[in-house]
Amino acid sequence: MRALTGIALSVDLECGQNICHEGDLCSHLALVTRGSARVFKLAESGREITLYRVEPGECCILTASCMLSGRTFPASATVESDLNAILIPGSQVIRWMSDFETWRRFLWDLLAGRLGDVISLVEEVAFRRMDQRLGEYLASYALNQGPVLQTTHQQIAAELGTSREVVSRMLKDFEQRRLLRLSRGRIELGNPEALRNIGAQCD
Numbered sequence: 001m002r003a004l005t006g007i008a009l010s011v012d013l014e015c016g017q018n019i020c021h022e023g024d025l026c027s028h029l030a031l032v033t034r035g036s037a038r039v040f041k042l043a044e045s046g047r048e049i050t051l052y053r054v055e056p057g058e059c060c061i062l063t064a065s066c067m068l069s070g071r072t073f074p075a076s077a078t079v080e081s082d083l084n085a086i087l088i089p090g091s092q093v094i095r096w097m098s099d100f101e102t103w104r105r106f107l108w109d110l111l112a113g114r115l116g117d118v119i120s121l122v123e124e125v126a127f128r129r130m131d132q133r134l135g136e137y138l139a140s141y142a143l144n145q146g147p148v149l150q151t152t153h154q155q156i157a158a159e160l161g162t163s164r165e166v167v168s169r170m171l172k173d174f175e176q177r178r179l180l181r182l183s184r185g186r187i188e189l190g191n192p193e194a195l196r197n198i199g200a201q202c203d
Contacts, residue, residue, distance in 0.1 A: 049161030
């Protein structure tokens with residue numbers, strides 16, 4: 001933390017605020033101390049897919065990569081929950097890669113984790129049907145967050161990289177199969193194991 005004295009800036013960003021857009025230059029690296037950010041890819045059609053999230057104690061590895069390579073940001077990022085971050089100038093990020101082994105290890109470990117996340121995402125998109133991916137997404141939420149998911153069909157579509165219409169149709173089908181219950185902005189989730197096994201009988 002002593003290395004941050006005099007060079008870093010603390011910022012607070014509100015939920016929903018845009019952080020950066022595809023093609024932006026990266027001048028500072030944000031080290032998140034509170035809240036979270038979502039990094040996603042936006043297609044010309046308007047469809048989104050979430051690449052990963054940046055949680056407290058982490059920074060956006062794509063931003064660091066852009067600083068080290070001189071390239072522009074290849075995705076978009078937005079604040080998902082009210083966020084505080086420490087902004088580190090890009091020149092300092094590059095200098096620390098040479099000067100501090102701990103910093104190098106931190107970024108390489110983060111890169112390895114994110115690369116694994118993105119490979120898993122590619123496998124999901126390429127090799128699993130959307131009903132299975134949606135069932136897995138809902139089951140994971142039920143197990144980790146609880147049986148009630150307060151979100152919109154559009155937000156789920158953005159997570160999975162599909163359209164709102166596809167999500168709405170599948171959720172209605174799940175409801176008819178008594179796997180969940182739908183209401184406005186709210187989904188009451190049923191048995192996580194049943195959700196996770198959706199579509200297994202069709203494999």
